[in-house]
Amino acid sequence: MSTPRIVNGIARYEHGSRVPGWDEAADLTKDPAGVPDPAVVEVPADLRLEIESYMARYPDSRSAAIPALKAAQQRYGWCSPEAIEQAACVMRLTPGYLAAVAGFYDQLETRPVGRRPVYVCTNISCSLRGADALLAALQDELGDAPDVNLRGFECLGACDIAPMVSVEGVYVGPVDADEIPELARQIRAGDEPLPAKQLINRPSQDPDASAA
Amino acid sequence: MTQKILFKNIDEPGLATLDVYRARGGYGERLRMALSMSRDALVEELKASGLRGRGGAGFSMGTKASFLPKGQLDKYLVCNADESEPGTFKDRELMQKCPHMLIEGMIIAAYAAGANRSFIYLRGEYEQQADILERAVHEAKVAGFIGDRILGTDLSLSMWVHRGAGAYICGEETALLDSLEGKRGNPRLKPPFPANQGLYQGPTLINNVETLATLPHIIEMGAEHYAKIGVQNSTGTKLVSVSGHVQRPGNYEIELGMSSRDIIYGLAGGPGEGRSVKLWFPGGSSSPVLTGDDLDLSYDFDTLAKAGTMLGSGAIIVADDQSSVVDIALKTAQFYRHESCGKCTPCREGTNWTVKMLERIKSGDATPMDLDLMASVCENIIGNCLCVLGDAMAMPIGSMVKKFRGEFEEYIEAARAAAERELLAGLAPTQPVAA
Ligand SMILES: Cc1cc2nc3c(=O)[nH]c(=O)nc-3n(C[C@H](O)[C@H](O)[C@H](O)COP(=O)(O)O)c2cc1C
Ligand code: SF4
Ligand code: FES
Numbered sequence: 001m002s003t004p005r006i007v008n009g010i011a012r013y014e015h016g017s018r019v020p021g022w023d024e025a026a027d028l029t030k031d032p033a034g035v036p037d038p039a040v041v042e043v044p045a046d047l048r049l050e051i052e053s054y055m056a057r058y059p060d061s062r063s064a065a066i067p068a069l070k071a072a073q074q075r076y077g078w079c080s081p082e083a084i085e086q087a088a089c090v091m092r093l094t095p096g097y098l099a100a101v102a103g104f105y106d107q108l109e110t111r112p113v114g115r116r117p118v119y120v121c122t123n124i125s126c127s128l129r130g131a132d133a134l135l136a137a138l139q140d141e142l143g144d145a146p147d148v149n150l151r152g153f154e155c156l157g158a159c160d161i162a163p164m165v166s167v168e169g170v171y172v173g174p175v176d177a178d179e180i181p182e183l184a185r186q187i188r189a190g191d192e193p194l195p196a197k198q199l200i201n202r203p204s205q206d207p208d209a210s211a212a
Numbered sequence: 213m214t215q216k217i218l219f220k221n222i223d224e225p226g227l228a229t230l231d232v233y234r235a236r237g238g239y240g241e242r243l244r245m246a247l248s249m250s251r252d253a254l255v256e257e258l259k260a261s262g263l264r265g266r267g268g269a270g271f272s273m274g275t276k277a278s279f280l281p282k283g284q285l286d287k288y289l290v291c292n293a294d295e296s297e298p299g300t301f302k303d304r305e306l307m308q309k310c311p312h313m314l315i316e317g318m319i320i321a322a323y324a325a326g327a328n329r330s331f332i333y334l335r336g337e338y339e340q341q342a343d344i345l346e347r348a349v350h351e352a353k354v355a356g357f358i359g360d361r362i363l364g365t366d367l368s369l370s371m372w373v374h375r376g377a378g379a380y381i382c383g384e385e386t387a388l389l390d391s392l393e394g395k396r397g398n399p400r401l402k403p404p405f406p407a408n409q410g411l412y413q414g415p416t417l418i419n420n421v422e423t424l425a426t427l428p429h430i431i432e433m434g435a436e437h438y439a440k441i442g443v444q445n446s447t448g449t450k451l452v453s454v455s456g457h458v459q460r461p462g463n464y465e466i467e468l469g470m471s472s473r474d475i476i477y478g479l480a481g482g483p484g485e486g487r488s489v490k491l492w493f494p495g496g497s498s499s500p501v502l503t504g505d506d507l508d509l510s511y512d513f514d515t516l517a518k519a520g521t522m523l524g525s526g527a528i529i530v531a532d533d534q535s536s537v538v539d540i541a542l543k544t545a546q547f548y549r550h551e552s553c554g555k556c557t558p559c560r561e562g563t564n565w566t567v568k569m570l571e572r573i574k575s576g577d578a579t580p581m582d583l584d585l586m587a588s589v590c591e592n593i594i595g596n597c598l599c600v601l602g603d604a605m606a607m608p609i610g611s612m613v614k615k616f617r618g619e620f621e622e623y624i625e626a627a628r629a630a631a632e633r634e635l636l637a638g639l640a641p642t643q644p645v646a647a
Contacts, residue, residue: 057372059286059329059412065394066377104396106378107336119337123298124497124543125455125529154380154547155298156337159455159529160462169339200340204305205462206479209219
């Protein structure tokens with residue numbers, strides 16, 4: 001895949017297209033990839049077991065597509081061709097099918113990224129409370145951390161702690177400007193993010209909530 | 213003080229565990245009572261409670277349950293825990309702090325609908341809540357509340373937590389079903405409605421977390437009593453998520469029909485010192501906005517519908533007088549552009565055009581005519597798409613342009629003037645010309 005030219009802030013690939021590799025010639029002599037052959041594709045035993053346990057939950061095992069892709073992504077860092085081929089092999093689906101599913105969902109990564117997802121919500125409520133500045137500051141602090149996948153994200157369902165960040169699934173907020181360097185340090189080091197600001201410990205705001 | 217139904221004891225330590233939940237009456241007499249009624253009687257009870265769906269559309273819960281065909285076949289109950297409507301975070305608190313309330317409600321709903329298999333479709337980002345829910349489902353299975361012949365009745369029910377992977381459109385019920393079947397989350401054409409052909413083509417009842425969690429309480433207090441809470445056509449209590457420019461953002465349980473001012477100012481503390489409410493979304497980012505003049509509206513389904521907006525998911529987003537309506541419109545439009553599944557042209561292109569027009573306004577490249585163009589794009593989205601995601605952008609944007617047209621026009625002029633100044637500054641010689 002070639003590196004894009006940036007024109008007006010937009011990544012442009014061959015012939016000005018926004019889609020990389022669209023003009024790479026398809027090999028018409030080759031059949032489309034079918035369901036991977038279990039005799040050829042090696043799948044780590046624990047990954048296979050995990051995917052099979054998801055498949056057993058549903059009347060139609062195809063329902064396990066998202067959990068299977070998540071498991072494969074967890075292992076390989078992203079939905080790489082290898083990850084998709086192995087998931088497809090266990091699920092008896094074509095890699096093309098699973099690649100199409102992976103492309104639909106924001107949490108499934110179709111390009112190589114840092115292993116540890118850090119989402120900064122930039123939706124309405126958070127942006128009213130300074131989320132855009134928070135994202136920019138974290139980008140400055142963490143731009144060079146190779147294993148961190150820092151992204152702006154749509155509403156994460158935690159507007160009560162706006163502006164907020166999800167650090168590998170742990171929600172923290174409201175993040176004050178003077179806490180950003182500390183948060184960045186914790187993310188880099190893999191420490192607990194802002195222990196005093198974790199959503200999981202936040203009491204209800206309803207004054208009468210615990211009254212009978 | 214509003215009577216607390218869902219949030220009663222919500223912060224009690226250990227409420228997420230089976231033991232504490234049972235000590236508070238969970239899975240007790242009320243569940244026994246529900247399962248000892250005939251299916252028809254239970255459905256009638258749910259209808260009589262007046263409970264309307266808490267996920268967005270506000271459809272009568274009991275009526276929807278009655279739509280499922282009778283007979284011996286696999287039927288499904290799906291709990292919509294996708295909670296992705298911007299501004300909404302009520303289901304999260306409920307599931308995290310009292311997951312068994314949802315599970316108990318699902319058992320009752322499954323019995324009413326004759327469903328034998330159930331799934332909780334949870335947005336993938338709620339990882340901590342997913343762990344808590346999974347633990348609770350496991351506890352309930354071990355204790356025999358999920359499984360074969362629950363409480364010795366003929367009700368058998370399986371239950372799994374299904375984690376999504378980040379897509380707002382998967383909150384739309386038919387897209388949710390496709391996603392749960394392991395596909396891309398594209399909405400389906402309706403009819404057929406899920407009640408007839410839903411998950412795996414089988415009859416399916418889909419309800420929101422809060423709707424389902426309310427059922428045990430309706431059985432416990434009796435439908436007639438429940439229907440006395442709230443106002444006509446909007447019975448019961450509702451969790452509202454208040455966020456944005458308020459001093460105490462959070463979830464509050466209110467009696468439907470409370471004044472909006474009492475929610476925004478009384479409970480959530482209103483905007484900061486010296487500020488006032490400029491605009492607010494009454495029911496998530498998909499609802500047309502209201503202004504500071506509308507604060508005395510009663511917060512219930514019918515009043516908000518009459519005011520040209522909707523109660524939606526019960527998410528109130530407040531913006532104070534220092535915020536820019538253009539910025540809010542742009543954030544809103546960007547969200548829907550990102551989340552459009554791309555199946556219908558008016559939605560896919562219309563959300564993109566709207567973002568581009570708003571960006572033009574910001575960069576000083578727009579004229580007031582663009583406002584008419586934007587209004588016309590929005591008009592052409594409404595009613596012309598497969599699902600209502602397109603409308604969900606067009607309606608709030610349309611309401612902002614209509615209610616704040618003067619501000620949009622001023623912004624356009626100011627941004628044009630600024631862009632022109634910048635251009636001229638670029639042309640000016642950098643060195644003073646020597647005389
Ligand atoms: C674009 C879109 C997103 C939606 N997102 C959600 C959601 O996140 N949670 C939810 O409960 N309902 C959501 N809904 C509403 C559902 O389609 C459905 O009406 C609801 O789950 C029914 O449950 P209820 O009757 O208990 O409200 C959404 C609808 C649309 C059109
Ligand atoms: S209206 Fe938008 S989100 Fe809904 S089906 Fe059409 S393109 Fe998809
Ligand atoms: S707007 Fe940021 S979590 Fe909802």
